[in-house]
Amino acid sequence: MIKHILTLVWNKKRNNVLMLLEIFVAFLILFAVFTFTIYYLRIYQTPLGFETKDTLLVNLQMDQEMDSLALLEMRQQLRREIESYPEVESMSFLSGITPFSGSMWSWGNDDNGFFMQTAIYPTDEYYQQTAGIELVEGRWFEEQDYSATYPPIIINQKLKDTYYPDKPVLDSLFNLNGENKIVGVVKHFKYQDEFVEEIPLTFLLRPIHEEDLNSIQIKLLPNTPAEFEAKLNEGLARITKRRDFVILSLDARRERTSRLTWIPLIAGLSICGFLILNIALGLFGVLYYSINKRRAEIGLRRALGATKAEITSQFTLEVFTVAFAGMLLAAILAVQFPLLNIVEIPPNNFYWSILLTMLLISLVVLACAITPSRQAAGIHPAQALHEE
Amino acid sequence: MLRNYFKLALKVLGRNKFFTGISLFGISFTLLILMVITAFYDAEFGKNPPLSEKGKMVIINRLQKELVRPDTTWTIDSTLMDGLMAYDSTYEIGEAVNSTSVSNPSFKFLDDHLRGLDGVSKYTFFSPGHDFNVFLENRKLSVAAIYTDAPYWEVFDFNFTAGAPFGATHVRDASQVAVMTSKLAREYFGDEEKAINQEIEIGNRSYRVIGLVDKAHTASPMVAADIFLPMSTMDDQGLEGQGFMGNCNAVYLAENTRQMPLIKSELISRVTAVAMPNPEEYNRMKIIPVNFGEWYASELINQDDPAKGLQQIRLVFGLLLLFFILLPTLNLINMNLSRIMEREAEIGVRKAFGAYSGTILYQFVFENIIITFIGGIIGMVLALLVLYIINDSQVLPEIVLDFNLRVFVYSILLCLGFGILSGLLPAWKVSRLQIADVLKSNQL
Secondary structure (H helix, E strand, O other), X not given: OHHHHHHHHHHOXXXXXXXXXXXXXXXXXXXXXXXXXXXXXXXXXXXXXXXXXXXXXXXXXXXXXXXXXXXXXXXHHHHXXXXXXXXXXXXXXXXXXXXXXXXXXXXXXXXXXXXXXXXXXXXXXXXXXXXXXXXXXXXXXXXXXXXXXXXXXXXXXXXHHHHOOOOOOOOOEEEOOOEEEEEEEEOOOOOOOOOOOOOXXXXXXXXXXXXXXXXEXXXXXXXXXXXXXXXXXXXXXXXXXXXXXXXXXXXXXXXHHHHHXXXXXXXXXXXXXXXXXHHHHHHHHHHHHHHHHOHHHHHHHHHOOOOHHHXXXXXXHHHHHHHHHHHHHHHHHHOHHHHHOOXXXXXXXXXXXXXXXXXXXXHHHHHHXXXXXXXXXXXXXHHHHXXX | OHHHHHHHHHHHHHHOHHHHHHHHXXXXXXXXXXXXXXXXXXXXXXXXXXXXXXXXXXXXXXEEEEEEEEEEEEEEEEEEEOOEEEEEEEEEEEEEEEEEEEEEEOHHHHHHHOOOOXXXXXXXXXXXXXXXXXXXXXXXXXXXXXXXXXXXXXXXXXXXXXXXXXXXHHHHOOOOEEEEEHHHHHHHHOOOOOOOOOEEEEOOEEEEEEEEEOOOOOOOOOOOXXXXXXXXXXXXXXXXXXXXXXXXXXXXXXXXXXXXXXXXXHHHHHHHHOOOOOOOOOOEEEEOOEOHHHHHHHHHOOOOOHHHHHHHHHHHHHHHHHHHHHHHHHHXXXXXXXXXXXXXXXXXXXXXXXXXXXXXXXXXXXXXHHHHHHHHHHHHHHHXXXXXXXXXXXXXXXXXXXXXXXXXXHHHHHHHHHHHHHHXXXXXXHHOOOHHHHHHHOOO
């Protein structure tokens, strides 16, 4: 049966080569779009690890001439001012590295006996409450940590899993910037972008007089009216004596950042949808024509006793064989991506994508082939032979 | 002759509505997507105001300080000679970059070192990316400002709807005057007409509005702002900071495009010649002057060499576009091949009466172009609708997509190319049919 079909396909190779090429190209396009969609949706599924609701971010500009004493005073003043508002639940000082800011700071060394690299996130002892961070083990920074023998750090689960799987890390020393003591492990902290994979990360406890703590994250009570921002704006301007800062909502910023990934993904998927529809319609048309051209052959087979089902399956299989050959060729090409490691995406995504593409194209081809094939099978032998 | 072909094409279209529908669907949607892509391309890369002269721009937005130390690499070759191990060591001295710091140049640095270049017709220093909150009766406006000098308005040809730009005297005297977009004028004053000579509070200063411009239809940070203020009114730190690093960009307009490499190399050599004040910290400085395309690439992907980045982006987008056009074209060729066989009899008769193969080829290609154009018109209507939806929904707030004359011409060319591409193979095949075979096997 299979051999017979292969002969049939080979005999019409000129007509079939175009269809094969079409399936080949369609496979590659779908494969590329699906790979990225699967990759990004998988990352999107892992939680952020912190809350963005009812949260404001302020990026202050400070005079560069201020010494650490002046900075300390101003920051204490800012804290008193902000905490005095009844709408404020909690606030923290951050450096320029804030959620969804695009800024990143990273340290790497091999002082622990292996090469390790971690993102650095400087903050203060209130940040767990401000951002709503969930701890897996240990505790968050406390006030007495500022004077601890070993500067304390808090790591994320990802760092533990990457460098110390199956080992207790709590209260052990970690060579980061000198010797640091790990006091806690947080579950997740995906602060760059909802669509960027979580990386090993370390929270540093930053003394309040440091120069770079120029951002403030403020957690508000639910349903705080927007007028609060004007009040906050005035308060901050009064203390810093400057107005070139911006208050923004963390939720809005989160949405803006993820839109940069959503838009291309949705555009890609809708273009794919159009391409599939286009191919399906085209395929249907071509099959309809070409099967109608073979009325004589069908009439003869029916006259010799072939059942309707046999004829339907013959045509469907013919089409499917061509499509399968096209998919196989494209899959051989596609599988090179994970094998040769051309793009830095975990190989699993590629395999799922190949599977999904194959499934989708097969379904489309079958759906388009079955109707014309059944129509062909319905041809009355006497009529077809008479026409000849 | 062409009129006959035209009539014939319409007849063929009417013959089998279902398949005509399939063809037109494929053509119009393909062209729709291509037209939307073209509109995007035109918004970001087309020579629209205020970036009409982008082809002649040399842009400086990054200054890089490096600490470079000599680095010795030892190579030890070992060979077994007469049963004994012999070593042959060589070493070479290269250099290792120990630390780098990248930032925008400061105004002072540009002012001191990068003025008066040869082959430059105009140049401007400006400082983009200043954001302010403006509160207005409990409404919050986020205002993006660019501090500029006077030549900025000559380098970037903004379209003034009212008033005029500020000039060199305004900048010298630090006059508190401002040029704003009509969009901001509407939001802040409620009415564009009344905006001129009104005051607006930005930062701790109050500015008098002297000009209104159309908002730039692009996301480029060099021009995408709501308000433009004289450089001299920027806070003291930005203006008088003594370091090399700051918050300024420079754009040089070359007299002609041939001068651009010369300007780039002069900029590089000038920066290299600047003595570093603190060689223990950083002992080398470099800039990478870029043209507009390279600048765009450097914003999109992380690549040290902007020219290479541009190449990569072109390659990726070119391939994607090629694949995307290839698929509907193949589909259409396939369809046309099947449909054209319906007309074997007609061709046989025409050839029997003396038509050349070439004539038949032209006829079928022409017919196909007509069908493509009908699809193109549908596609264009749909494209206008889609562009309107994209602009209206504000999914991409900075970008405004136009369907202008240039995009229209691109679209016509696209239709023509698509029509020829998808019609040629079927037409060629059908024009080579043998008269005898065709007439024998078809009922006339």
